[in-house]
Amino acid sequence: MRRETCPMRIVWVALLGPMLAELMLAGPASAGPMSAGPKMVGAVRAGTILAGPMPTEPTSVGPKGVRWEVQEIARDLSIGYAVALADLNGDGRSDIIVVDQHRVLWYENPTWKPRLILQGKTRPDNVCLAVFDVDGDGQLDIVLGAGWRPFNTEVGGTLQWLKRRASLDEEWELFPIAEEPSVHRVRLARLDGPQRPPAIVLAPLMGRQSSAAGNWLDGRPVRILAYRLPKDPRVGPWEPAVLSEELHVVHNIAVTPGDSPEQPDRLLAASYEGVSVVEASDGGRWRTRRIGSGNQDNPKASRGASEIKQGKLKTGRTFIATIEPWHGNQVVVYTDHVGEDGLRRRFVLDEQLRWGHAVWCADLDGDGDEELIIGVRDQLSEQARSGVRIYKCQDGRGERWTRHLVDAGGVAVEDLAAGDLDGDGRIDIVAVGRQSRNVRIYWNRPE
Numbered sequence: 001m002r003r004e005t006c007p008m009r010i011v012w013v014a015l016l017g018p019m020l021a022e023l024m025l026a027g028p029a030s031a032g033p034m035s036a037g038p039k040m041v042g043a044v045r046a047g048t049i050l051a052g053p054m055p056t057e058p059t060s061v062g063p064k065g066v067r068w069e070v071q072e073i074a075r076d077l078s079i080g081y082a083v084a085l086a087d088l089n090g091d092g093r094s095d096i097i098v099v100d101q102h103r104v105l106w107y108e109n110p111t112w113k114p115r116l117i118l119q120g121k122t123r124p125d126n127v128c129l130a131v132f133d134v135d136g137d138g139q140l141d142i143v144l145g146a147g148w149r150p151f152n153t154e155v156g157g158t159l160q161w162l163k164r165r166a167s168l169d170e171e172w173e174l175f176p177i178a179e180e181p182s183v184h185r186v187r188l189a190r191l192d193g194p195q196r197p198p199a200i201v202l203a204p205l206m207g208r209q210s211s212a213a214g215n216w217l218d219g220r221p222v223r224i225l226a227y228r229l230p231k232d233p234r235v236g237p238w239e240p241a242v243l244s245e246e247l248h249v250v251h252n253i254a255v256t257p258g259d260s261p262e263q264p265d266r267l268l269a270a271s272y273e274g275v276s277v278v279e280a281s282d283g284g285r286w287r288t289r290r291i292g293s294g295n296q297d298n299p300k301a302s303r304g305a306s307e308i309k310q311g312k313l314k315t316g317r318t319f320i321a322t323i324e325p326w327h328g329n330q331v332v333v334y335t336d337h338v339g340e341d342g343l344r345r346r347f348v349l350d351e352q353l354r355w356g357h358a359v360w361c362a363d364l365d366g367d368g369d370e371e372l373i374i375g376v377r378d379q380l381s382e383q384a385r386s387g388v389r390i391y392k393c394q395d396g397r398g399e400r401w402t403r404h405l406v407d408a409g410g411v412a413v414e415d416l417a418a419g420d421l422d423g424d425g426r427i428d429i430v431a432v433g434r435q436s437r438n439v440r441i442y443w444n445r446p447e
């Protein structure tokens with residue numbers, strides 16, 4: 001008899017109610033840019049694990065009305081660089097797509113059976129992805145960034161797209177798009193109106209010929225590129241348009257909608273310069289405008305901002321959430337209040353972390369305000385561990401937040417994504433790890 005080999009599906013029993021780890025975090029009301037850290041009231045109490053083979057301390061808390069059930073679906077990644085949620089097999093349920101160092105995989109909802117998309121066909125490391133129907137045949141394809149060598153500013157980085165074959169059990173077919181040194185992030189943006197397919201926007205980390213000796217400020221600035229679809233994406237050629245060539249060490253970008261559906265999307269960029277918006281200007285030109293200071297405490301080292309997303313509150317106000325400085329130790333929110341210097345007001349929510357590495361905004365408790373979800377990659381201390389944290393806005397403006405530790409120590413988070421995986425209307429979270437090499441689902445359940 002064959003032995004059942006399915007070690008992936010380990011269901012963790014999550015902890016509820018009293019194991020609450022919650023901090024009240026308040027950016028001082030008078031805080032301007034570069035304000036000091038938050039005042040903390042109360043103390044973190046770590047939860048206790050009830051079941052599970054790994055020496056972790058998943059808590060599983062808040063915001064109010066939400067408890068988290070943790071399910072680990074893989075622990076055999078080399079480096080889990082990126083995760084996306086999309087319905088790859090068209091059954092109406094979002095699947096989990098993971099970019100691993102040498103592989104791309106998807107985990108099929110609801111069994112989470114792992115399926116191979118590609119292995120060893122790209123220059124290592126694979127690093128980023130975007131999912132959409134590139135060739136318009138009605139089936140989702142995957143745009144993949146690879147050749148990740150962060151400090152090689154001379155030669156490629158690769159960008160390619162992957163198309164499924166007749167059977168989902170076969171490896172997917174690869175079509176090259178372009179090469180650019182230090183390919184690091186890829187996103188989709190509507191640049192030509194709602195009827196046209198999105199463009200592929202590529203953000204390398206470093207500018208060409210920049211160097212460690214020059215703190216990556218020498219050489220050329222980073223080229224943020226947009227690739228519009230060619231007539232036949234299997235053949236190309238893919239011609240890049242340069243949307244910005246002004247910033248340095250662009251660790252991430254986020255896409256936000258334009259003022260109307262006809263207007264091109266905007267990009268938010270996190271870089272050494274802080275937070276910038278890249279937007280269409282007159283005559284088809286693009287401009288880069290700085291809107292947030294970033295952390296400029298240490299101008300000759302890592303500085304600025306590192307991760308970025310925009311969130312919204314039920315009052316209609318927006319906020320921008322970042323990790324600062326580059327690979328930083330601060331969770332920062334910029335409100336939509338713009339000062340006389342043209343910069344948004346900056347609030348430091350949390351400094352008890354090391355290498356924050358993922359930011360997401362989603363309404364997890366259904367009250368209309370989007371919460372902030374942060375993935376932390378490294379351990380700062382036994383008390384401030386890697387994992388997943390949630391911050392909930394308390395004032396409708398984005399100046400005061402509470403913190404909830406969803407997973408303290410269980411995932412060395414490289415990336416995370418949020419979406420409703422089981423169709424119950426509650427938004428779930430998926431995180432992928434580097435040192436922990438795992439994939440975890442956090443199921444959003446009623447308290």
Ligand SMILES: [Ca+2]
Pocket residue numbers: 086087088089090091092093094095109
């Ligand atoms: Ca599916």
Ligand SMILES: [Ca+2]
Pocket residue numbers: 132133134135136137138139140141163
């Ligand atoms: Ca397709």
Ligand SMILES: [Ca+2]
Pocket residue numbers: 362363364365366367368369370371
């Ligand atoms: Ca909410």
Ligand SMILES: [Ca+2]
Pocket residue numbers: 419420421422423424425426427428444
């Ligand atoms: Ca759900």
